[in-house]
Amino acid sequence: MRVSACSLRALALSAMAIACSAGAAGAASYTESVDGDLSGVAASPTPWALGVGANPLTGTAGTNFNTGAGDYDLVSFTLPAGLRLDSITVTNYQNVDPFALAFFGLQAGTPWLDGFGFNITGTFLMGWAHLDSSMGGVDLLAKIQDHANDPPFAIPLSSGTYTLLIQDIDTTFDYTLTFNASAVPEPSSLALAAVGAIAGARIGVRRRAVVRCE
Structure with missing residues (x-):
């Protein structure tokens, strides 16, 4: 299943919000x-x-x-x-x-x-x-x-x-x-924050790829 850039961005923001809450x-x-x-x-x-x-x-x-x-x-x-x-x-x-x-x-x-x-x-x-x-x-x-x-x-x-x-x-x-x-971040929050960080990195890679192709 492919996840859109918007979905990844939302996941990253949610992870950061939970980690800081x-x-x-x-x-x-x-x-x-x-x-x-x-x-x-x-x-x-x-x-x-x-x-x-x-x-x-x-x-x-x-x-x-x-x-x-x-x-x-x-x-x-x-x-x-x-x-x-x-x-x-x-x-x-x-x-x-x-x-x-x-x-x-x-x-x-x-x-x-x-x-x-x-x-x-x-x-x-x-x-x-x-x-x-x-x-x-x-x-x-x-x-x-x-x-x-x-x-x-x-x-x-x-x-x-x-x-x-x-x-x-x-x-x-x-x-x-x-x-x-x-x-003290909850263990689940840490895991989600890590997912969010990975998602953010994937968004950045995808954006750079789009720029190179244009």
């Missing part, structure tokens, strides 16, 4: 000054559902050097089925002390099972990272993987719930972390 929920954002202070309670981290695209998290954390009051930020972010986390970009980081090191710890699941401040054991962590003022624009997820427990976790992160601790034991800092999530 997974996880269509839009990206989310959380800003402490608008949405409320992130929880510092181990039993109840602030829940946050991510969507496809760039999901910015903006807040302030750390310890007031003069009073000793600590502001620990705990966010339990969820990647729905069909999504994966590709990176966490440090979009903004401003510490009152340019030489201070902020601490970020990542754990699978919720609630938070480790400690705070000097009392972090690392037993329940997937990994951790320190950031200073020179590290704007880096991928925090990759830096956390550099200090992962054995065996190290894989990037991208698969769907599920994870808890991130954000803290500094000496100073306070402002931050924006952008969680970059993407859809």
Whole structure:
């Protein structure tokens, strides 16, 4: 059976549409000054559902050097089925002390099972990272993987719930972390996309053949 060029073109477009349709929920954002202070309670981290695209998290954390009051930020972010986390970009980081090191710890699941401040054991962590003022624009997820427990976790992160601790034991800092999530193509979509790509190639070959014959 011969398939027309128009039919092949329609098949290619349908394949691309299906491949891109997974996880269509839009990206989310959380800003402490608008949405409320992130929880510092181990039993109840602030829940946050991510969507496809760039999901910015903006807040302030750390310890007031003069009073000793600590502001620990705990966010339990969820990647729905069909999504994966590709990176966490440090979009903004401003510490009152340019030489201070902020601490970020990542754990699978919720609630938070480790400690705070000097009392972090690392037993329940997937990994951790320190950031200073020179590290704007880096991928925090990759830096956390550099200090992962054995065996190290894989990037991208698969769907599920994870808890991130954000803290500094000496100073306070402002931050924006952008969680970059993407859809995981369904196996059937991948197959159809491949068919569409082949169909597109056949259309191109046929067009070139027609041009040569004219």
